[in-house]
Amino acid sequence: MSPPLLEVDAVGKSYSMGGLLAREQVRAVHEVSFTLESGRPEIFTIIGESGSGKTTLARMILHSVPPTDGQVRFRGRDLATVRRRRDRLAFMKEVQPIFQNPFEAFNPLKRVDRYLFLTARRFVGAAGRRASEAAADEALRKVGLSLAEVKGRFPHELSGGQLQRAAVARALISKPALIVADEPVSMVDASLRVAIVNLFTRLRDDLGVSTIYITHDLATAYYISDRIIIMQKGRVVESGPAREVLAAPRHPYSIQLKNAVLSPDAAGSDAALRAALPADEDAEVAMTG
Amino acid sequence: MTTATLQPMAASGDPTAAPTRAAPVVEVQNLKAYYQVSHYGVVREVRAVDDISLRIEPGEIYGLAGESSSGKTTLIKVIAAATRPPLNVVGGTVRFRFGGETVDLYGGAPPDLQALRWKSFSYIMQGSMNVLNPVRRIRHSFVDFAFRHLGQPMPQFMKAVGAHLERLHLRPGVLDAYPHELSGGMRQRVTIALATVCRPEFIIADEPTTALDVVVQKGVLAMIREVQLELGSSLLFVTHDMAVHANLCDRLGIMYAGRLVEEGVTARVFREPRHPYTRHLIASLPRIGDTKPREGLKGVPPSLADPPQGCRFHPRCPLAMPVCSERVPPMMPLAHGQGRVACFAATPEAIGKDAG
Numbered sequence: 001m002s003p004p005l006l007e008v009d010a011v012g013k014s015y016s017m018g019g020l021l022a023r024e025q026v027r028a029v030h031e032v033s034f035t036l037e038s039g040r041p042e043i044f045t046i047i048g049e050s051g052s053g054k055t056t057l058a059r060m061i062l063h064s065v066p067p068t069d070g071q072v073r074f075r076g077r078d079l080a081t082v083r084r085r086r087d088r089l090a091f092m093k094e095v096q097p098i099f100q101n102p103f104e105a106f107n108p109l110k111r112v113d114r115y116l117f118l119t120a121r122r123f124v125g126a127a128g129r130r131a132s133e134a135a136a137d138e139a140l141r142k143v144g145l146s147l148a149e150v151k152g153r154f155p156h157e158l159s160g161g162q163l164q165r166a167a168v169a170r171a172l173i174s175k176p177a178l179i180v181a182d183e184p185v186s187m188v189d190a191s192l193r194v195a196i197v198n199l200f201t202r203l204r205d206d207l208g209v210s211t212i213y214i215t216h217d218l219a220t221a222y223y224i225s226d227r228i229i230i231m232q233k234g235r236v237v238e239s240g241p242a243r244e245v246l247a248a249p250r251h252p253y254s255i256q257l258k259n260a261v262l263s264p265d266a267a268g269s270d271a272a273l274r275a276a277l278p279a280d281e282d283a284e285v286a287m288t289g
Numbered sequence: 290m291t292t293a294t295l296q297p298m299a300a301s302g303d304p305t306a307a308p309t310r311a312a313p314v315v316e317v318q319n320l321k322a323y324y325q326v327s328h329y330g331v332v333r334e335v336r337a338v339d340d341i342s343l344r345i346e347p348g349e350i351y352g353l354a355g356e357s358s359s360g361k362t363t364l365i366k367v368i369a370a371a372t373r374p375p376l377n378v379v380g381g382t383v384r385f386r387f388g389g390e391t392v393d394l395y396g397g398a399p400p401d402l403q404a405l406r407w408k409s410f411s412y413i414m415q416g417s418m419n420v421l422n423p424v425r426r427i428r429h430s431f432v433d434f435a436f437r438h439l440g441q442p443m444p445q446f447m448k449a450v451g452a453h454l455e456r457l458h459l460r461p462g463v464l465d466a467y468p469h470e471l472s473g474g475m476r477q478r479v480t481i482a483l484a485t486v487c488r489p490e491f492i493i494a495d496e497p498t499t500a501l502d503v504v505v506q507k508g509v510l511a512m513i514r515e516v517q518l519e520l521g522s523s524l525l526f527v528t529h530d531m532a533v534h535a536n537l538c539d540r541l542g543i544m545y546a547g548r549l550v551e552e553g554v555t556a557r558v559f560r561e562p563r564h565p566y567t568r569h570l571i572a573s574l575p576r577i578g579d580t581k582p583r584e585g586l587k588g589v590p591p592s593l594a595d596p597p598q599g600c601r602f603h604p605r606c607p608l609a610m611p612v613c614s615e616r617v618p619p620m621m622p623l624a625h626g627q628g629r630v631a632c633f634a635a636t637p638e639a640i641g642k643d644a645g
Contacts, residue, residue, distance in 0.1 A: 049502040050473075159589050160357060189356040189529045194573045195585025216503055219532075223575040223583075246577055260504040262532040264559060264574045272536050273511040 003076030005038040005177060005210060006061065012069035012234075013056050029053040029060070030234040031070070034227075036178070038075065041210045043200055045221045045242060047257070048231035054214045057231075058182045061212065062097050063088070074178075093123045096171035100183040102163035106155040112163070113151050116140070116170050123174035139169040142207070143199055161192035168199055172209075179203070179211045185220060193217075197224050218261050222246045230254045312386050313344035314491050314523040315368065320381035322367045325374075335593045337363035339547040340381070342620065345491070350517060350524040352538030352555065354531060354570070356590060360547040361527050365493050368525065369412065370394050370402055385410065387490050408438040410491040411484040413513070415499055417476035420483065421468040427479055428464040431486065438487045453486050457516060474505030478512055485516050492517070494526045498533065510537055531574055535559055540628075543567045546591050546601040549620065553628025563623065563635040565606050600633070608634040 013029040030053075036044055048054045059065040060072055063079045072079045074091060082091050099105040106112055116136035117129075126132040137147035143165040150158070150166055158166065164184060171179055181200070185193040197220050203209040215221055221228060225242035230251065238251040249255045266272050319342055324335040337360040345351045355361050366372055368383055383394040387409040392400045414420055421430050431450050439446055451461045459482060468476055477497060484492055494513065498506040514537060517524050526538055534541055534555065541558045543551040543566065551564040562568040573583045588605040591597050597604055603613035612633050620629045621636040633640050 049504060161585075162589060190531055190570075190574070192356065192585065194575065194583045197575075198583070198585060218503070219575040219577055222577045223580060243580070256504060258577070260507045261577060262507065262510075262536045263576065264532045264535040264571070265576065266536050269556075270514050270536060273507065273514050 002038050003073070004035045005075060006036040007071070007073040007076075008032055008034050008057075008061065009073065010070035011057070011060060011067045011072055013053070013060060013065065014068045027234050028056040029067075032057060032229075032231070032234075032236055033070075034229060034236075034239070036210055036212075038177070041204045041208045042226040043204055043211045043213055043224050045213045045215065045225035045228045046231060047215060047218065047221055047228060049216055049257075051233070052231040053234035054231055055182055056234075058097075058180050058212065058214055062095060062180055063091060089123070093174040094176050095178045095180065096174060096176040098164075098167050098171050098179060098181040098184045101187045102160060102167050103155055103187075105167055106163065108155050110154075111151075112153055112155055112158065112166055113147070116147075116150070116166070116173060119170050119173045135173055136169070139172040140166070142172055142203075143169045144195075145169060159192075160188050161195060164188055164192075164196055165199065168196070172203070172207075176209060179209055180214075181211055182214045183216070184213070186215070186217065193220055194223075200224055218246060218258060230257065311347050314347050314386055315343075315345040315525070316382075316384045316386075317341060317343050317364075317368065318382045318384075320364075320367060320383060321379040322363055322372065322376060323379050324363075324376050333594060336547050336596060337376075337593055338367060339596075340617075341544075341549045342381075343542055343549060343552065345523050345525060347490075347523055348521045349539040350514075350526055350537055352534040352541045353525060353527045353544060354529060354534055354541060355544030356529055358590060358593070359544045360593070361529075361544055362495065363547075364544070365495055365525065365527055368394075369410070369493055370400075385491065407434055407484075407489065408487050409489055410493065411487065411489045413477075413481055413484045413492060413494040413497045415496040417473070417480045418468060420480045421476065423468050426465055426467055427471075430479075430483060431464070434483055435486045450486060454482055456519070457482050457485075457512060472505075474501055474509055477501060477505075477509050481509070481512055481516065485520060485522070488520050488522070490522055492522050492524045494524060496528050497526075499528060499530065506533075513537070531570060543570065546596060547593050548601060548631065549629075550602065550632065551628065551630045552620075553623070553630075557627050561627075563630040564602075564632045565608050565634065566602050600631075606634075608632075610634065612640055 010031045010033050011029060012031055014025045014027050016023055017026050018024045046054045046057065056065065060067045063082060066080065074095065082088055106115060113136060117132040120126040120132035120135035124135050126135045133147060140146055140150060145162065145165055155163055185196050188196055200211045200213060201224050203211065213225060222242060228242040228245050229236045229239040232253045238245055238249060238254045249258050262272060319340055320338055321340055322338040324337055326333045341364060353361050363376065366376065367378060372378060378395050382396050385392040392405065394400065421427065436446055439449060441449065454461055459478060463479055471479065498509050501509060510533065538555050541553060541555045542549050543564065545566050551558065551567045558567060559571055562571050569586050575583065586605055591601055599615050600613045600618050603609040610633060618631045618633045619639055620631045621639045622629050630636060
């Protein structure tokens, strides 16, 4: 019985804000726990609005921000003990990130293929040009691109959808077991979202890669996720099998989220918007001044 | 810009009756706007807006959909008379009809834009921080934008602004806040109030809710709808989010690679899309409660610097015929006033016609 792939165990993160005298603790994440089993790849979705702590959680899973409370364990090992360069590289080889905006994730002045080659050299130990090109091409083919399409191109020469697929390919080069995708489609056009989101399903089914999919888009979450947690102000307010939760949310916040989703089926009727009109109180509460 | 009184538009009484027979507020005809760059003598042209004609009727919300780099933003820049090189208007016209007067943007003498902007047409932009001065209180933004158009002494002006905010269910207290003290949704509400304070006849909204959370987005959209109905203004609403279009817009225009490919009443476009691109766009929308696998569109959008011959969608089109790669499909009206579509497969009678 191998240890679980990822255990997030009562993890919390506080940031301190303010100066010496008026120091304040802001709890970004509060006692979040979940487990991804190994040998059972799945798409695990974290839903929440901005400020709900989902990106902080992702950073803790990626071992780029240390948690203040609790532990993140990857294959049974506490990430706090992953300190040495070699351990870190071994960890990064297995857990790869995908970021929100592909145009920001890639340096606009450097060619896209450079990132693929660098990743190949560092994590797969591809020595020489041919080996790294082969590794890059293999990964690009998994996302429906090829090296010929990407080679020598700068980020602005690719479309947003292509570039985000190249970002997924880069993450795949090291043959990771887990991908942490933080809002991977929110900067991508609605018409291209499906293509990117389908990739995660394919990775799960064909390559056995688990994905932690962070989003505020309930429609794509419903479309691809296996399990889901809904976060509000750093706490998990609801969790469970994605389709059950989204079909019949129980927590008031989850219900509010679901009701806020605009359905394309309402075409030509603004009834949904009219219903939202007396929501002014909420808006005023949001004002801090 | 002598007086501040704005005649309410004819349609303001019942703006829900979308396309009325009145003259359109905005009329775009055969508009062509290219980015023209000369690089060491080699002229490069990016045809971001190519031969687009559309009309925006009084009191309607016209939605413009299409993926990034399909020319949406260029089109609204041209309509807002905000072109500057390398973007040049190569052909066609944009005409406004404000309070019975016709303004021709690109034909004849350049109109007095200073007087028109904000008073007759205004914008709601995506980044509210770009509109509101970050180092001054909101009050000053209102003074900067609207004071001279309303032409009232300061106390009355501030009173009018306060009344306007109240009508939009905003606390007058926001006037004394700095932009950073407000949440993103609140700031966007303030920019909407700012864009509507002069009761313009035409408002351009460029992805006003794309940067907002779902919960906040719905409230902001509801506010846009409410103020639009109340003022009876026409709105050109641009976003790539089809779900937003479905819930907000009266009519919808779909752009692909610099051209308008389909137009129609929103319900019709969603229920019965005629252009294969629109059909794909609507079929690929994920919905809660539906797990049917959806396919992404094969291929990539064409480069506007070197668009394919004929219909620009034909390399990705499942219905492509030989004629599609040879000739540009003209925008053909559909039967029973269902709108227009530019596709040889949808309107075979177009094959015999010349694209013009």
